[in-house]
Amino acid sequence: MKPTGRTIAALALGGLIAAAAAPLLAQDTGSAATEKTFTLVAEQINKTKFWFPSNIMVNQGDKVKLVLKNDIEGADNTHGFTIPAYGITEVVTRGVPKTVTFTADKAGIFPYSCQLHPAHVGGELLVIPKGQ
Ligand SMILES: [Cu+2]
Structure with missing residues (x-):
């Protein structure tokens, strides 16, 4: 399948969401008292x-x-x-x-x-x- 402008935009957006979510997930795994x-x-x-x-x-x-x-x-x-x-x-x-x-x-x-x-x-x- 030839990537269209729309799929490239969707992939880029997916990457941004994954990057943004990573620090949140990392914080959630810690149960140490703060x-x-x-x-x-x-x-x-x-x-x-x-x-x-x-x-x-x-x-x-x-x-x-x-x-x-x-x-x-x-x-x-x-x-x-x-x-x-x-x-x-x-x-x-x-x-x-x-x-x-x-x-x-x-x-x-x-x-x-x-x-x-x-x-x-x-x-x-x-x-x-x-x-x-
Ligand atoms: Cu009072």
């Missing part, structure tokens, strides 16, 4: 206070670093951050970021919230089990 850093910010929208983002996801065994920032204006310049399942409880003062590190050794879904104001909207830490 360090993951997230910045979580306490924010207010209208009258509701939140921790953003509301979901963070890691692999079991990962070292996790959370940088906690409180950007909520107002007379009360402190908000809490707690992940009870991991024994983490911090008070974060506006303008003074706090860093928390831990190893995500327990798999599952673990809520986080502000322990000082139960009405504040929290989120969930998802730890994907090893071997999944």
